[in-house]
Amino acid sequence: MMTDLILVLVVLTNLKLLGSSRLGSSIRVVAAQGVMLGLLPILVHVHELSLHFAALAAGTVALKGVVFPWLLFRALREAEVTREVEPYVGYITSILIGLAALATSFWLGGRLPVSTGEPASLLVPSALFSIFVGLFLIVARKRAVNQVLGFLVMENGIYTFGVGVVAELPFLVELGVLLDAFVAVFVMGIAIYHINREFDHIEVNRLDQLKG
Amino acid sequence: MVLLLSRVDRDFSWVGAGSVVIAAVSGCLPAFGVLLHGSVEQLRLPWSVPFGEFFIELDPLSAWFLMPTLVLSALSAIYGVGYLRAWQGRRSLGPSWFFYCLLVLGMMFVLLARNAVLFLMAWELMALASFFLVTFEHERESVRKAGWIYFVATHLGTAFLLVFFLLLGRETGSMDFTVWAEKGVRTHGPANVLFLLAVIGFGTKAGFMPLHVWLPEAHPAAPSHVSALMSGVMIKTGIYGLLRALTFLGVPPLWWGWGLIAIGLTSGGLGVLFALAQHDLKRLLAYSSVEHIGIITMGLGVGLLGVSTDSPVLVVLGFGGGLLHVVNHALFKGLLFLGVGAVLHGSGTREIDHLGGLLKRMPWTAAAFLIGAVAISGLPPLNGFVSEFLIFLGAFQGGVSTGGAVAVPLFMLVAGLALIGGLAVACFTKAFGIVFLGEPRSEHVAHAHEAEWTMRLPMLILAAGCILICLFAPVVVGSLKTVLESMTGLQPLVVDENLAAAISPLSFVVLGTALFLALLAALVLLRRHLLEHRRVETDVTWRCGYAQPTPRMQYTASSFAQPLTDLFGPLLGTRKIISPPRGLFPAEAALKTMTPDFSHEAVYRPVFGRVHEWLSQLQRLQHGKVQLYVLYIAVTLIALLVWELR
Amino acid sequence: MNAFSFIPLLLALVLSPLMLGVINRTKAFFAGRHGQPLLQTYFDLFKLLQKGVIYSRTTTWIFRAGPMIGLAAILTAALLMPLGKCPALLAFPADFLLFAGLLGLMRFFTVVAALDTGSSFEGMGASREVFFSALTEPALFIALATLVRETGRLSLSTMFGQASNAHWLHSGPVLGLVVLALVIVLLAENSRIPVDDPNTHLELTMIHEVMVLDHSGPDFAFILYTSALKLWLLGALALGVALPFSSGNPWLNLAMALGGMFGLAVAIGVIESVMARLRLRVVPQLLIGAGAVATVALILTLK
Structure with missing residues (x-):
């Protein structure tokens, strides 16, 4: 029941990201999503609660809920960019595409030969949905910050998948993924800062001017 | 019902309209009876057309479509008497009424025919009659263009129907609808093909979305009582055809x-x-x-x-x-x-x-x-x-x-x-x-x-x-x-x-x-009771403090629809031509919007442009020299002979 | 049908203007004012019913008929809406279609009456009204489809009768999402913040209020009462989903439903106090968002 609730909230936050026009609120939404997902392993494995699940949860919440948003807000502030998302694909179209992706995720989720062994059959579909939305955000938005967010949402999807499917190994896997994500956000944060300093803007579509 | 034919070709509105009304009344009665009792009435006459048989039948499905067809035909005819009066004296109204009656006749036979050949003939009759009705004001360029678009579209649809009927005929070895309905097509492969053919063929007449191009052209061009008839019932023959076709095709996937x-x-x-x-x-x-x-x-x-x-x-x-x-x-x-x-x-x-x-x-x-x-x-x-x-x-x-x-x-x-x-x-x-x-x-x-x-x-x-x-x-x-x-x-x-x-x-x-x-x-x-002894005054509309209102300041149709057309802009492709007001004392400003049909613009125009280019190559064959034409005929005959004796 | 099923209708007829009073008092409380009396809407109605009328010379019988058709439609709709566990007077399969149809009829004539004045401001309001309602309609219907799927019942009364706290335990997210979608529909349809500001002073920014600028006297009383009833009925729709709990005693259930309705009024007041009106450009996103939320709920019931 609680996991269902969290997963539905994750789905909603994804839709909100698709329709959101402000970078600041997008960052906050992704942070909230991270915190909710951080709590997920505790709820899924509520019967076999152990130190390492608690540690994993604490680590995830701290990283996704505090560190990443802080880094991103800093990048946003330093870069002093306008706060609009600047989409290639309009917000309403994005939401409709998101709904189609959600339906597809549920359809796929019902067919993927993975047994979660859990009553929470929402796990796989919502994981897939997060991955789709992350990809979509990377493709369909101009701002570099938004692409970092898309990357994070995608990582959240993989994480959800991991929590549900790989019941035994989550700690190691998750640790690896988290490290990757951390490095990625760090690097991109710095990159955004430097791109901005050099070129006075952080629009990815203008990076093609760099080629020789 | 056949009263129609005998009296149509007279140059007088009342006769044309009257014959339609009589036909409608006499047609509605049996249709109503069939609907009520669920019985079926048949008429079979021998006919010399190959594969054809003059076989008409009135079953409840036909009757259900026939009733509105006849009622609307009659009402539109009465309306047409007044509507066409504006043209009286300037133009002979005879042809218009003749084709109107033909259209009604064609629609009736489409609904009643139970033989594929008869059906297709009625279908063509309906298409041709409505083509001539659409081009009533043929002196106007736009009307002629609309007529041609309609003509081409409806015949493309008919082409698909022809294939549909031929395939069905080959499957069952008959051109009879009742045989088709009994035997039907029970295998999936052909049934799927036939379904698609029927959807395209009948869908062109009905106006399914990518096939609808002729509708927004032909309806505005036709006189209004004809538009009413075409839009109200003629396009429904497409739906009827689709339903009839479905009865031939067995259990649908x-x-x-x-x-x-x-x-x-x-x-x-x-x-x-x-x-x-x-x-x-x-x-x-x-x-x-x-x-x-x-x-x-x-x-x-x-x-x-x-x-x-x-x-x-x-x-x-x-x-x-x-x-x-x-x-x-x-x-x-x-x-x-x-x-x-x-x-x-x-x-x-x-x-x-x-x-x-x-x-x-x-x-x-x-x-x-x-x-x-x-x-x-x-x-x-x-x-x-x-x-x-x-x-x-x-x-x-x-x-x-x-x-x-x-x-x-x-x-x-x-x-x-x-x-x-x-x-x-x-x-x-x-x-x-x-x-x-x-x-x-x-x-x-x-x-x-x-x-x-x-x-x-x-x-x-x-x-x-x-x-x-x-x-x-x-x-x-x-x-x-x-x-x-x-x-x-x-x-x-x-x-x-x-x-x-x-x-x-x-x-x-x-x-x-x-x-x-x-x-x-x-x-x-x-x-009424409340206002009985009260003050009821009239004044100008509240203009929110503005003193010099003119009718031109009212909201227009374009501005009324603007939020929605903007929201769905990517689907509609509405074009705006704006000349905004400039300067401190702007003299004039203009806004023009138009919404061209996307399937017409993006599919049909390029395709037909290409076809036209390609076909104009063939014009070289036609140059007015009689000797060469004779040569064509001779060559064709010899070729056929060779083919036959092969 | 029993005597008991007259109660939702009677309560709607009597108490709906009070909803507006509660909302206004809540807003006043947040603004630190004393606010108007709770019964202000009733006073307004009586005052208007006793006045004469002024009509614009541009208008025709459409303008005079609009408020009456609207009120008749909403009164008929009131026959269909249950209150909590208490069934409505008329209950039949797909009664919500007639409910939605009657709201549509009311909207049609409000819009047409506004266009009858030939005022550009009222035209603007009419245009926005049809714009927003075209977007709330799918949200409402998807939410209803979800309820049909969830409860397996086709009528509002049996749907709410069937729903129980087990539904909240078993598929809480679904009900939660439906309530969210319905509340957004309620706010949009009743021209409340964040879609429209009922208390604004600028005609240019209004939607519903600007459409009825030219109405006066009893006509305007009809319109005011119509809006109050509409708010009550859509509120009852959201409430039936949000509070499906049954105590076993019909009177207690009724009391609970009434408490819920005024709780809802307070909630609307709070929303109006803490939120600003959205820019017009953003409103479609909110409404399509409501549709999206309802769709998520529907997908959850389909899996």
Whole structure:
């Protein structure tokens, strides 16, 4: 029941990201999503609660809920960019595409030969949905910050998948993924800062001017 | 019924109209009998055409389509007498009436024919007659162009039908519809191909969305009573054909239902959006016909899903809703086209933004048009609501318990139909509000006048029909029983049982409607009582403090629809030409919008351009030298000889 | 049908103007004002009913008929809406279609009556009204489809009768999402913040209020009462989903439903106090968002 609730909230936050026009609120939404997902392993494995699940949860919440948003807000502030998302694909179209992706995720989720062994059959579909939305955000938005967010949402999807499917190994896997994500956000944060300093803007579509 | 032929070719409106009315009355009686008793009447005559047989039959399905066809034909004919009077003296009206009668005859034979050859001949007769009717004002370039688009489109459709009939004939070894219905096609491969051929062939006539290009061209070009007939019933022959074809094709796979619902959603949604973006009244109505063909198709899709999954309640509600919508659309679309005809007749323009305030000058037309507008928006207490209610009810009933493969299309239908309903309200409040209400927007309205009684009477009869169908909804839906039995082959008991599932909520709807009308009457009395001894003054409209209002400051049709057309801009491709006001004392500013048809612009124009280029190569063969023509003939004959003796 | 099923209708007729009073008092409380009396809407109604009327010379019978048709439609709709566990007077399969149809009829004539004045401001309001309602309609219907799917019932009364706290335990997210969608529909349809500001002073920014600028006297009383009833009925729709709990005692259930209705009024007041009106450009996103939320709920019931 609680996991269902969290997963539905994750789905909603994804839709909100698709329709959101402000970078600041997008960052906050992704942070909230991270915190909710951080709590997920505790709820899924509520019967076999152990130190390492608690540690994993604490680590995830701290990283996704505090560190990443802080880094991103800093990048946003330093870069002093306008706060609009600047989409290639309009917000309403994005939401409709998101709904189609959600339906597809549920359809796929019902067919993927993975047994979660859990009553929470929402796990796989919502994981897939997060991955789709992350990809979509990377493709369909101009701002570099938004692409970092898309990357994070995608990582959240993989994480959800991991929590549900790989019941035994989550700690190691998750640790690896988290490290990757951390490095990625760090690097991109710095990159955004430097791109901005050099070129006075952080629009990815203008990076093609760099080629020789 | 054949009274028609003997008397048509006379140069006098009353004779033309009178013969149609007589034919309609004499045709309606047997049709009504067949509907009531579920019997079948046949007529077979020997005929010398190869594979052809003069075989006509009146079964409940034909009768259901025949009734609105005849009624609307008769009413439009009466209307035409008054409408065409403006041309009297300037043009011989004989041909127009001749082709009108031919069109009616063609439609009747399309509905009655039970032999493929006869059917195709009737189909062609209908197409040719309506082509000549569309080009009534052939001195105008735009009308000629519209006529040709119609001509080409309808023949492309016929080409698909020809293949459809030939394939069916090869499968079964007969050209007889009754044989086809008995034997049918029981194998999946050919059935799928035949289904697609039928959808394209009949869909071109009906106006399914990518195939609809001729509708918004031909309807505005034709005289209004002809537009009413074409839009109200002629395009329904496409739906009839599709239904008839389905009876040949055995048990449908699930994807046919999906397909029809998808076609219905695209036609319905895009149809109403394009209608919303138009500022030519007749074009608006033409696109709205595409929308309603979409709604009918959704109903058929629900029915097909029911057949596939063996769920009689879906069959009855889906097909029943679709069939009832056929009749309803004939009534209110006929009414609206006649109303627009009266507006055009009175004011000389059908440009919505040039009209306004017509209600004061044409009260009867306005009242009839208002009823049509409410009905077409699918609102109670009128007939459009009843048929949409059945389709919705079918979708909800089916969605309650079924698995995803059936529930998903049904719920998509619910969402889509809800959106279409909302947009239809926007579209027709615009059409009625801007044309008939407010202050006149141009000179055209100043000399507008009410239509004469021959034009008013048909409109009032149709409006009454819209009201009566809702008030007697349970009876009307009950009369679908025989049609559904003969069409789907369900047991009478099963049909009865499931029709009851539709009729009992409908009787509550009627009760609600009656209560609504009673409450309305009570409120009218209450208001009259309240205002009896009070001050009732008149003054100018509150202009929010602005002192110098002019009629040109009113909201126009384009500005009314602008938020929606902007939101759906990517789908519509509306073009704006803006010259904004400049400087401190701007002299003039202009805004022009137009919404070209996307499938016309993006598909047909390039394709036909290419075809034209390619075919013009062939013109080299034609250079006027008689000797060479003889040579062609000789070469062809020799080639044929060689082929034969090979 | 029993005597008990007259109660939702009577309560709607009597108490609906009080909803507006509660909302206004809540807003006043947040603004630190004393606010108007709770019964202010009743006073307004009586005052208006005793006045004469002024009509614009541009208008026709449509303008005079609009308020009456609207009120008759909403009164008929009131026959169909249950209150909590208490069934409505008329209950039949797919009665919500007639309910939605009657609301549509009311909207049609409000819009047409506004266009009848020929005022550009009222035209603007009419245009926005049809714009927003075209977008709320799918949200409403998808939410209803979800309820049909969830409860397996086709009529509002049996749907709410069937729903129980087990539904909240078993598929809480679904019900939660439906309530969210319905509340957004309620705010949009009743021209409340964040879609429309009922208390604004600028005609240019209004939607519903600007459409009825020219109505006066008893006509305007009809309109005011119609809006109050509409708010009450859509509130009852959201409430039936949000509070499906049954105590076993019909009177207690009724008391609970009434408490819920005024709780809802307070909630609307709070929303209006803490939120600003959205820019017009953003409103479609909110409404399509409501549709999206309802769709998520529907997909959850389909899996």
